[in-house]
Amino acid sequence: MSGTVRLYVDHPLGEGQTIPLARDQAHYLFGVMRLGAGAELLLFNGAEGEWRAEVAQAGKRGGVLVCRAQVRAQAVPPDLWLLFAPVKKARTDFIVEKAVELGVRRIVPVQTDFTNSDRIRADKQRAHAIEAAEQCGATFVPEVADLAKLARLLDGWPGERRLMFCDEAQAGGSSALAGLLALGAGGALGPWAVLVGPEGGFSAAERARLHAMDNAHAVALGPRILRAETAAVAALTLWQAALGDWR
Amino acid sequence: MSGTVRLYVDHPLGEGQTIPLARDQAHYLFGVMRLGAGAELLLFNGAEGEWRAEVAQAGKRGGVLVCRAQVRAQAVPPDLWLLFAPVKKARTDFIVEKAVELGVRRIVPVQTDFTNSDRIRADKQRAHAIEAAEQCGATFVPEVADLAKLARLLDGWPGERRLMFCDEAQAGGSSALAGLLALGAGGALGPWAVLVGPEGGFSAAERARLHAMDNAHAVALGPRILRAETAAVAALTLWQAALGDWR
Numbered sequence: 001m002s003g004t005v006r007l008y009v010d011h012p013l014g015e016g017q018t019i020p021l022a023r024d025q026a027h028y029l030f031g032v033m034r035l036g037a038g039a040e041l042l043l044f045n046g047a048e049g050e051w052r053a054e055v056a057q058a059g060k061r062g063g064v065l066v067c068r069a070q071v072r073a074q075a076v077p078p079d080l081w082l083l084f085a086p087v088k089k090a091r092t093d094f095i096v097e098k099a100v101e102l103g104v105r106r107i108v109p110v111q112t113d114f115t116n117s118d119r120i121r122a123d124k125q126r127a128h129a130i131e132a133a134e135q136c137g138a139t140f141v142p143e144v145a146d147l148a149k150l151a152r153l154l155d156g157w158p159g160e161r162r163l164m165f166c167d168e169a170q171a172g173g174s175s176a177l178a179g180l181l182a183l184g185a186g187g188a189l190g191p192w193a194v195l196v197g198p199e200g201g202f203s204a205a206e207r208a209r210l211h212a213m214d215n216a217h218a219v220a221l222g223p224r225i226l227r228a229e230t231a232a233v234a235a236l237t238l239w240q241a242a243l244g245d246w247r
Numbered sequence: 248m249s250g251t252v253r254l255y256v257d258h259p260l261g262e263g264q265t266i267p268l269a270r271d272q273a274h275y276l277f278g279v280m281r282l283g284a285g286a287e288l289l290l291f292n293g294a295e296g297e298w299r300a301e302v303a304q305a306g307k308r309g310g311v312l313v314c315r316a317q318v319r320a321q322a323v324p325p326d327l328w329l330l331f332a333p334v335k336k337a338r339t340d341f342i343v344e345k346a347v348e349l350g351v352r353r354i355v356p357v358q359t360d361f362t363n364s365d366r367i368r369a370d371k372q373r374a375h376a377i378e379a380a381e382q383c384g385a386t387f388v389p390e391v392a393d394l395a396k397l398a399r400l401l402d403g404w405p406g407e408r409r410l411m412f413c414d415e416a417q418a419g420g421s422s423a424l425a426g427l428l429a430l431g432a433g434g435a436l437g438p439w440a441v442l443v444g445p446e447g448g449f450s451a452a453e454r455a456r457l458h459a460m461d462n463a464h465a466v467a468l469g470p471r472i473l474r475a476e477t478a479a480v481a482a483l484t485l486w487q488a489a490l491g492d493w494r
Contacts, residue, residue, distance in 0.1 A: 102469070103471055224384070230349070233480045
């Protein structure tokens with residue numbers, strides 16, 4: 001995206017702070033990106049904004065960076081979770097990447113009645129979220145939760161967190177946008193989640209349960225069939241535009 | 248997406264109509280998908296809806312299908328063009344695929360001042376649009392135009408076609424949605440285009456020109472940097488929800 005390397009580090013950042021590098025970070029910076037001592041780069045840790053830093057020592061198996069000055073304040077997206085049913089790996093990666101760009105606090109893979117995938121490597125998806133943040137200039141990295149059964153999540157659903165769910169069977173019904181805008185007009189936003197089902201949609205039992213929940217809002221995403229990752233991007237876009245920080 | 252094969256054919260469809268198959272179609276249906284004589288499939292040609300058909304003859308180098316009954320009427324998306332600056336191949340493919348799902352009439356790759364790619368295989372992208380329509384259940388396949396210079400396109404821009412363009416420099420400005428909804432409230436929609444720039448954004452000259460155009464409307468897509476394909480999906484979503492057939 002830009003000529004300057006941006007690196008996520010799991011380390012405090014501050015003026016003059018030195019940051020020791022692990023072997024894989026050293027390999028990336030000095031082997032792949034060919035930085036040498038004195039080279040500048042940007043650092044973020046998900047909590048303390050973006051910092052200009054310099055390579056103090058570069059080695060094959062390690063190195064040291066030194067933090068110079070903060071160049072951007074920490075930005076935190078609205079308190080929004082994305083719940084989605086994992087699909088094939090490339091498209092799951094894509095959903096995680098887009099959730100980082102569009103701005104969510106937490107990514108929650110859920111197993112629904114019609115979910116094809118019964119496992120997801122949460123550690124890989126965490127690494128993928130970090131990589132997406134490095135590339136899109138975000139200073140925040142959403143958490144990626146372990147795969148959970150949707151029914152169990154809903155059993156323990158926090159009452160104050162509103163839930164927008166995408167219901168294909170709703171297509172042709174009321175405008176998604178009008179309903180969301182009306183909710184946003186009420187003032188203070190509070191916590192939210194967006195739930196996108198698998199490509200087969202929700203089961204009848206899941207739909208009945210979601211429609212019966214207090215604080216759950218069904219939205220339709222148009223008359224055409226959207227793939228899971230398209231629905232995720234479209235739903236997050238509508239939420240951000242109607243209720244989030246795109247307003 | 249579904250167990251039944253859906254195939255685009257460049258041939259009239261109607262009750263009892265026979266459709267001869269080209270070699271690559273026969274290979275796909277009989278070699279890859281393992282259909283045999285008597286097997287059912289779905290056909291569409293982009294103009295006459297979706298039809299149930301049967302394999303009448305299956306051969307290695309050809310075959311014949313026979314059309315039985317229309318199962319869905321032709322659906323045509325709103326008169327919307329997507330203009331976008333091509334990026335790397337996988338992400339350009341993705342933009343074309345998502346434009347088909349989200350519903351546009353015409354896809355126009357444009358070369359801008361900061362576009363990295365100076366060529367695009369329009370024939371490959373046409374094939375990709377057909378494949379996307381086959382997979383997402385669409386009966387319409389948008390045209391894919393040849394790559395054109397943005398400046399030249401704007402020189403000959405049809406005055407009645409409104410243009411929504413995504414301006415990163417607008418971020419933090421007015422709400423995208425409020426402006427779009429106000430335009431939609433006016434009644435009859437008329438032709439539109441959505442223009443998404445490259446990842447480096449538009450040049451100062453392009454921005455000045457776009458802002459000076461009658462019938463051009465800048466929208467911001469939030470405070471974070473979106474990759475080109477994310478911006479395309481987000482922009483089409485907002486347009487469809489505020490002005491298109493998601494209303």
